[in-house]
Amino acid sequence: MMTERLRREREKEAYADLHSLLPPSTKNEKNAIMRGAMLRIQELRGHKQALERRITELQDAGIESDHREIDSRVVKKIRIKVENPTSGLDSILDVLHLLKRSGAETTSIESRFSRQELEAAMDVNTQIEAGEVEEAVQRSLYDTERKLLSRGSPRSCVSQN
Structure with a gap:
C-alpha cells in the first residue's frame, strides 16, 4: 500500500515537471500533457533535422562549422x-x-x-x-x-x- 502511494507521488511529480516544460495553455491532465510532450518532441526533431541538413550544406560548400561563430579573420x-x-x-x-x-x-x-x-x-x-x-x-x-x-x-x- 505504501509503495503504491510513493509510486503515484513520483508519477504525479513527473507529470508536473513535464507540464512545466509545455506552453501554459496546456491542460493539467495526463493525456493533454502527454499529447503536448509528443508534439513538442516531434517539433524538436524537425528542428534537429533542419539543422543537420544546414550543417551538411555548409560542409559541402567548404565552410567548416563548429559551435563558435564562423570567422574569416x-x-x-x-x-x-x-x-x-x-x-x-x-x-x-x-x-x-x-x-x-x-x-x-x-x-x-x-x-x-x-x-x-x-x-x-x-x-x-x-x-x-x-x-x-x-x-x-x-x-x-x-x-x-x-x-x-x-x-x-x-x-x-x-x-x-
Whole structure:
C-alpha cells in the first residue's frame, strides 16, 4: 500500500515537471500533457533535422562549422618604420588603439626604439583587407606625429607582408 502511494507521488511529480516544460495553455491532465510532450518532441526533431541538413550544406560548400561563430579573420604582418619619431611610444599606442577600435586583435608586437628611428612588426588578426589596415596605420602614424611635432612632417613607412 505504501509503495503504491510513493509510486503515484513520483508519477504525479513527473507529470508536473513535464507540464512545466509545455506552453501554459496546456491542460493539467495526463493525456493533454502527454499529447503536448509528443508534439513538442516531434517539433524538436524537425528542428534537429533542419539543422543537420544546414550543417551538411555548409560542409559541402567548404565552410567548416563548429559551435563558435564562423570567422574569416586572417593574420597579417604589419611593419612600421618612423624616422626621427617625436615619441615612439605614443605612435605605437595610437596604432594599437586604432586597431582595437577597428575590431582587430593584435597577437604579437616586436619593436625597437631609438632617437633616430622607431621600428615595429605586429601580427594582426583581422577581417579588414590588408590595404585598408596599412592605410589606417599610416594615417594614424602621420596624425600622431603631426600632433607631437611642431616642425616638419615625419618620414614614415608602413609595409605589410
